[in-house]
Amino acid sequence: MKFNFDNERPIYIQLVEQLRIGILTSEFGIGEKIPSVRDLAMLAKVNPNTMQKALAELEEEKLIYTERTNGKFVTKDVKLINNIRDNLAKEKAYEFFSNMKKIGMDENKTIDYLRELIK
Amino acid sequence: MKFNFDNERPIYIQLVEQLRIGILTSEFGIGEKIPSVRDLAMLAKVNPNTMQKALAELEEEKLIYTERTNGKFVTKDVKLINNIRDNLAKEKAYEFFSNMKKIGMDENKTIDYLRELIK
DNA sequence: TTCATTGTATTACTTGCATAATACAATAAT
């Protein structure tokens, strides 16, 4: 796992995003144990408290669960993972459409624009 | 001009974005005088300083210019406006592709996905 | 000349974030 941060937004938010992606892309496999809070903190070069805060959010959305004194694990709920991935995709897509609409492109124009862009 | 804010990001940043859109979509016409700092602040229900900060950013990117003691005006540089609109579109598009790539969709899959989404 | 309106500058307050330093609790491993 490789972490990268910008200075625009809180570190812990970016940690949540990147860890979430790690799960959605199976970098952290289903049901697998993830590294300890302290280890992840070292890896990301952040304070353990900051990492803890990020992991708490992921736990709230059920992507990970805790076995006290044993560690944290990726959920075994494949459906949940797929749902979250799908929702994320939809959210990004609608957000993108909305952005483009604001500068005068409707959905079809936007799609045409993308086609052209990758040529 | 109608302003809307979320609690995620600084107000002044959102002001910049929304004012910029207002110019790109000709809600504020080319060369036109825009309302005074205080009036805009009242309109958006923010502190004049917050509005001032937003306007300063727009001035830095040359979308507006100031006639001291007279007011602020939208640039008369049509090319600049078009450039900024084009860059904004490109930026949003690449950002979107990047987001989708992270969850496993390449450019072509992404475009197919959008086609399906608007059906 | 006086006043109202414009943009601008200064200063201060508040809050959120990140970090730090510890401490506690539970349990698996030795």
Next chain:
DNA sequence: ATTATTGTATTATGCAAGTAATACAATGAA
């Protein structure tokens, strides 16, 4: 039993960003 490792909680501190309150400066209008 002891130790090491796990997650969790608490408290404090520093810092930067955002916002607010106020005052200043310039100029056109009355």
